[in-house]
Amino acid sequence: MESSFSLKIRARRRALGLTQADLAERVGISTSYFNLIERGKRTIGGALLLRIARALDLDPATLDDASERRLAAELTDVAGDPLLADLDLGGDRGPDPLASAVAALVGRHPGWARALARLHRECRDRGEVIAALSDRLGQDPFLSDIVHRMLTTIAGIRSTAEILASVEDITPDQSRRFHTTLAAESASLSDVAQALADFFDQAEAPKRAVTPGEEVDDFILVNDTHFPTLETEAERFADALRAARRGGPRRSADQAALVLDGDLITFLDRSGGLPDRTRAEPVPGLPEDALSDGIVRALEDGAPAPSRRFALARLATARALIEPIEALVAASPTLGTATARRRARGVLAAYAASALLFPYDTFRDDAERLRYDIGLMRRRYRASFEQICQRTVSLRRPGAEGVPFAMLRADPAGTLSKRFPLPNLAMPRHGSACSLWAIYGAFQTPGSVVRQLAETPSGDRFLFVARTVAKGADSFGAPARLLSVAIACDARHAHRLVYADGLDLSTRARADAVGVSCRVCPRKGCRHRAADSIVPT
């Protein structure tokens, strides 16, 4: 199958007036091998990719097609829209015509491909707004009552007016009575109309096509979930916090290396104090922190220690690292709206908090040594399951990478949040994923780790590790919110994980046949299918 990568190489080679043999010779491989690469039959990376890029005088980053794969996955989603079901979007090219067509579009017309994806997003977002408004119109008791009052009043006015207009032998008394009715009902209709206008004045319709949440998602993905400047600044900040310690009880070597609650509290006290519901003045840092229920709750007595510690770190980084955070936000072309920029600041402060509490090198070394055992890592860093997962996803420093992980989070209705995909593991942008993913299975055994060797329809294998987490204080009236958090890595890296112990990772071994979501899943006869597929089966 042609990929945008192979199309790009071919276009560039032809533009330079080179034959395949010329280029193969310069790169130092056989013409037939280069031919396979250029036809998309071989995937390459590393040194060979760099050599080809150099021979073609291209920036290797432009050949790294992770962002294009995301675009291709999004266009595959577009093709899955029921609205387009009757269009033959694949044509008749090759064994997987849809994938070929999408790759060709992304490779040859990347601008159009992006435009299509953006328009589809807008179209789908508008659809959601309409559905929400329509629900509201159908169910809102105020609107239902006001429409009834309006129709009733108009019925009275119309009927009375018709009598006055069409009945000729009406007595003066009757005429006067009907005129009085008409005036009274008209006044009543004005009141109803005014109430309706007031109602709509207060209703705000979302105005953006792409939601701020999606802008932030894109921003994180474009940066490959890794922000080097924040890593450096967080390390510098951690050094400063530790240096500020004076006296106090003796600490173990571990404690001495890590940032502790006390360090954070000292810093926050000296730099403007903690947010508090009773406090009139906002605290320094991000303006919304003072109002954030999540942060205030995490700081309450009795809140789980990892949440409290993370909230302290999050407040501290929002103050100490505001400059590098602002610089990242300002430099991003992805963050188009004020809401997206505000959210991105919060996300980056959380990233910096994670970098502060879980220093990159130590954390990666521990993770490798403990074979990514999340339970042991939690203990080592006194952190929550989700915090550890989130940090492992950001271990992408070139030259010091950890295992590349995807991460996702689902609620019991199946809806995904916190999507961090891998190039070969696409994730639905909206709604739920394949119901066979371990992330859903974990809901059946709350609190236990569930693992799964899964194979996607394209033949890629992944090891999923999932567990439920409970959010918020648990009371009878307001039970904790149960979410499922999962990470996944390519099966080729799985041997580095404790979760693969005892599993047969060979390609002959049985793996759960999963998809991405039903609409784009080609599997035949799946007993878990919940919607028709639009890709060839």
Next chain:
Amino acid sequence: MPTRLLIAEDEPSILESLVFILAREGYDIATARDGEDALDRLRDPKGPPGLLILDVMLPRLDGFEVLRRVRDDPALKRVPVLMLTAKGQARDRQMAEQMGADAFIAKPFSNQDVVRQARRLAAP
């Protein structure tokens, strides 16, 4: 003898117009302002009326409940019923038909529609 007709409607302006236009057609008209009042008047010793015009959103007993009791009562079940509703939605119309209403008019209506339907169901 003019045909007797009962109008159950709680909105005074609509009731007054309906009484006016239907009396001009020659009907002998009684009125009710809520559902229970309507049932009482239907069980008049002189016998049931020749037509019931019934609003859906009535106080005390709504129009659908009145209709159900009319259709369950051997003495009343043959009375033709013309339903009026301010909702005008397909669901109300469907419900009215299922429950045995003979005709259905959505507000705001034209007087001519009401007269035409009344004549069709019970000539004055």
